[in-house]
Amino acid sequence: MSQQLLNSGVAGRLEPLPAADHPELLAPPVGDAIRSLDLDAYVAAIDPEYADTENLCAHYDVPLDASINAVVVRGTRAGVEKHVVCMTPADRRVDVNGLVRKKLNARKASFAPMDYAVDATGMEYGGITPVGVPEDWPIWVDAAAADVPWVCIGSGIRGSKLFLPGADLLKLPGAERVDDLARPN
Template structure:
C-alpha cells in the first residue's frame, strides 16, 4: 500500500486506501467502492490488514488499540410482514445493541423482526460471517444507521471478509445507498 494516509486511531502493521487493495475485499465491497458515484467518499475509505482470528469486536479492539466507541457492528435482520420477509442491515456502535424488537420492527413496519440466520446473511450479502459491512450491501436492502455512528468522525467496520477492516467517516456511512439514520436504533 503506497502513499500512507494518517490513521485516525489504532495500531496496524499494514493500512492504506481501500481502493488500492480491492483484491483484499469481498467482491460486493470492492465493486461498491470502484463504482461509487462519490469518488471523494470512496477515496476516504481506509483498509487495515488484520488477523481473522481476532475479528470479534472485543478482541479486535484490545489487540489493535481501537476504542470500542469507534467500532461499529453491522447486523443483518429479517423482518416479516404479511407473507414476505425483508432483509435489512443495521449499523450501531460496538458499545450499543440494535433494538430489533422495537426500533427496527417499527421502522420496517414488520410484524416480527429478528437477527437473520448466519447462512442467510452470508449467502444474501456475498460476505463472510464476522465481516459483513454496510459497504456493498444488496441494493434492495434498507440500511438502518444509528445516529451515533453517523456522528462519529471515523468508524471501523468490516471489509466483507474476516481478514481486514475498513475505516471511514461516519457521515460517509450515513450517505450509503438505502441508508436511513435513526435516533433510536441502538441503546
C-alpha cells in the same frame, strides 16, 4: 493514508491502505461498491482470529467507541420478508423488537440467519458490512455511529477492516440516519 485518519487514532496499531487500491483485502461486492461510490475508505489487514470487535480492539488498540457493527435483521409480515442492515456502535445493541420491527412494518423481526446473511451479501460472517449489500436492503445508521469522525467496520471478510468517516455511512445507497436505533448494552 489520510492524515485525518492517522491523527484520529482509530486505526490503533493497524496500517490502513487506500481501499480502492487493495481489492484483495475486500469481499468482491465490497470492492465493487468502493470503486463505484465516492468514499474516503481505507482497509487494513488483520489476523482473522481477531475479527470480532472485542478481540480486535484489545489486540490492535482500535478504540471501542469507533467500532461500528453491522447487524442484518429480517422482518416478516403476512409471509413477506424484508431485510435491513443496522449500523450501531459496538457498545450498543439494536432495538430489533421495538424500533426496527415497527420501522420495517413487520409483525416479527429477528437477526437474519447466518447462512442467509452470508449467501445474500457475498460476505463472510463476522465481516459483513453495509458497503456492497443488496441494493434493495435499506441501511439504517444509528446517529451515534454517523457522528463518529472515523469508524472501523467490516470489509466483507474476516481478514481485514475498513475505515471511513462515520458520515460516509450515510452516502451508501439506501442509507438513512435513524435516531435511537440502538440502546446501551
